[in-house]
Amino acid sequence: MFRPQLAPERLRSVVRAADAAGLDELWLWEDCFREGGISTGAAALAWSERMRVGIGLLPVPLRNVAVTAMEAASLHRMFPGRPILGVGHGVQDWMGQVGARVGSPLTLLREHLLALRALLAGETVTTKGRYVTLDGVALDWPPSGPVEVLAGGMGPRTVRLTGEAADGTILTADTSADGVRQWCGLIREGRVAAGRDPDTHRVVVYLLTATGDGAHERLRSELAAEGHGPDAGLGVAGDAQAVADAVRRLTEAGADTVVLQPTAEEPDPEGFVRFAAEEVRPLLP
Incomplete structure (x- = not known):
């Protein structure tokens, strides 16, 4: 993961x-x-040749769904098969700062997801919801094939909604292996309730990761800043084998993708991604 604490350049x-x-x-x-x-x-896709780029996530209160669909479709047509799009509530305090906080974030996310997936599927959408209103809207340049729309969630109602209305779920680094098991159960409930195949849903979880000199101290500091004690079962610090073991625990709990999230104070971001690809990845199936 490229964390936004790093400057764009x-x-x-x-x-x-x-x-x-x-x-x-x-x-x-x-x-x-x-x-x-x-x-x-878009820049990451243009600067790379083969890897996929995940955007996890776009806060829906900041965005008209038609704009989100237009931008997502453009990325998928320019870089077929490589973008991964995630949307979610956003941090409510930040949404309040910009005047975008809504009375029911859950309703907004449901309406946004349903309209976004329909637009990206090439449909003409007319809907008048509490927050999302479209009148005969269709993309002139929809993606050339099916695309996934993922949604982030932390609370049980939101996680269940991701099963109902999204194609995958993004779980934060505050999620332990036991938490992954719990959320996967709610995701399955949501998909079954919506009449969707419970076995075709991608689960992505972030894993706070530190390696190299000062790794344990950096991990403890970041967890403490988030209000977590050292026994919360979150994050991993150590060498490639320790990180691979932590990844394996999350995949065994139900995660399909584990994203290594460096600490905000990671001293060598380029070295971190090489560590992930060259040292951790070969230790996994």
Whole structure:
């Protein structure tokens, strides 16, 4: 993951290092008030040749769904099969700062997801919801094939909604292996309730990761800043084997993709992605 605590001008060297090292995916955040997800995602796709780029996630209160669909479709047509799009509530305090906080974030996310997936499927959409209104809207340049729309979630109602209305779920680094098991159960419930195949849903989880000199101290400091004690079962610090073991625990709990999230104080972002691709990845199936 390229964290937005890094200046935007650092992105190119991290992308080049990740692509050259054979990393499967590089993930980005749209984080108030640091860096935009679509702009950094487009640059990362343009600067790389083969890896997929995940945008996890775009806060829906900031975006008209038609704009999100237009931008996502453009990325998918320019870089087929490589973009991964995630949307979510956003941090509510930040949404309040920009005048975008809504009374029911859950309703907004449901309406946004349903309209976004329909637009990206090439449909003409007319809908009048509490927050999302479209009148005969269709993309002139929809993606040339099916695309996934993922949604982020933390609480049980939101996670269940991701099963109902999204194609995948993004779980934060505050999620332990036991948490992954719990959320996967709710995702399955949501998909079954919506009449969707419960076995075709991608689960992505972030894993706070530190390696090299001072790794344990950096991990403890970041967890403490988030209000977590050392026994919370979150994150990993150590060598490649320790990180691979932590990844394996999350995949055994139900995650399909584990994204290594460096600490905010990671001293060598380019070295971190090479470590992920060249040292950790060979230790995994």
